[in-house]
Amino acid sequence: MPDEPPASVDVCIVGGCGRVGLPLGIAFAARGLSVVLYDINADAVATVNSATLPFAEAGAAEPLAEAVAAGRLRATTDPAAVGTSEHLVVVVGTPVDEHLNPDLGAVPRALERCAEHLRDGQLVVLRSTVYPGVTALTEKLLVGRGVQADVAFCPERIAEGHAMTELFTLPQIVAARTPQSLARAEKLFRHLTDRIVTLTPEEAELAKLFTNTWRYIKFATANQFWMMANDFGLDFARIRHAVAYEYPRAADLPMPGFAAGPCLFKDTMQLAAFNRNNFVLGHSAMLINEGLPLYLVSRLEDRFDLANSTVGILGMAFKGGSDDPRESLAYKLRKILALKTRETLCTDPYVVDERFVDLDEVLRRADLLVIAAPHEQYARLDTDKPVIDMWGLTGQGVRV
Incomplete structure (x- = not known):
């Protein structure tokens, strides 16, 4: 490749x-590194x-x-920013298609752009979850493009909402x-933590x-246990408390709930x-977790006249x-x-969607309430309507 000017930022x-x-970019910038964020979402770039x-x-x-104020972090839609950095971190992962097959081309497509x-x-670091072999595929792609770069895979393991701690x-x-x-990869991530595990x-x-x-x-196990107890009219929350109370070998047994999000399934x-x-x-596990909404509605049909009811989610x-x-x-x-149902109403204090309505309206109009996401706002609802709470958020048991 032709000679390139030296890197002007630490991380892209x-x-x-x-x-x-x-x-990740904020964390690196907080530790004094200069960071540029390359993204094809122009609205997100402007917001950042x-x-x-x-x-x-x-x-x-x-x-x-x-x-941003110190000039250590900026965002851009210009792919030329990729060439300005010493370290290139790719956070595009491997999705699955509608047939549940991994899309092995997602990371190569991002690099091709x-x-x-x-x-x-450059050091090219793959950061998001990838199908086994995608790191090797990336190495081959770079060689095929005539790029002499180092490649590493350093997976993120943060939980949403806890990134700036974890x-x-x-x-x-x-x-x-x-x-x-x-x-090189170890040196980069030692800006964030001294605890490094190499593989x-x-x-x-x-x-x-x-x-x-x-x-x-683990979530599927808890959901299966909950359905077993629930089918016999028993409260899984009480059973779980007894199992896990000061008993470390059962401390990681979760409560039931929708096992969802962009990663686990x-x-x-x-x-x-x-x-x-x-x-x-x-x-x-997939059959249990993905089947939970069907199980829940089946139980509701046994207890309530859904066809003549308005249900608030x-x-x-x-x-x-x-x-x-x-x-x-x-x-x-x-x-x-x-x-x-006659009507289904949805609300959420954080998710913006024009189809949703305010919580007060849901509480007023609904005949039955289902807690689908355990937001703390729902722990102390002021309502005389039946509340279906499989999460144990309200402390009133999890029988449905």
Whole structure:
């Protein structure tokens, strides 16, 4: 490749205005690095450059404003920004298609959009969850483009809403093929944490998938236990409390609820595909978690005259306290109830949607209320309407 000018910024994040890339960029900037965020979403870029968060993330607003004001962080839609950095962090992951097959081209497509600006000597870090082998595929892609770059896979493991704490406290997995690439990636992430765990790229790719799949299976276990207890008229919340109370071997048994969001289901299906769809445990977890809205509506049909009822769904985000509706099972619940009820009303204090109505209106008009996302606002509802709460948020038991 032709000689390139030296890097003018420390880090460029591809997909940098999203829920993974932006907190990472803010964290690096907070530690004194210069950061440019490359994103194709012009609205998000403008929002970030105005020192405003485009989504909710606790503890991120103030350091974002400080970094933008100090000139350490900026966002752009110009792919040429990719060539200005020493470290290129790609936060585009591997999605699954409508047939639950991994889309292996997502990361290569993201790199192809800016490939002409890649430089020799850069460190290219894959950050989001990828299908096993995508790191090797990226290495081949760069070689094929004639780019002499180091490649690493350093998966994010943050929980939405906790990024500005966990980026600095959780151990960082760092994986690369060569000692030089490994050393460079470790040096980069030591700006955030001193606790580094090194693996090969393939080990790290599986480690990330194992992490999310393990959570998905735990949620499925809790949901299956809840349905068992519920079918016999027993309160799973009381049983779980007895099981977990000062008993460390059961401390990680979660409460039931919609196991949703952009990662857990998707990554479980990626792991299944990786193992030639020989993953009975993962597929069983999918059937349980994805079938929960159907089970819930079936129980409601047994207790209430749904055809002549207005049902209010409280919370459309995929988890409590979040403004992220991606892959939320509350929407699946809405579709099912729309076929069964006189009317279905939806509300959420964080998710913006013109189809939603205010909580007060839902409380006034609905005959029955279902807590679909455990937002703290719903813990102390002032209503005489029946409240279906499988999360245990209200402390009144979880029998349905």
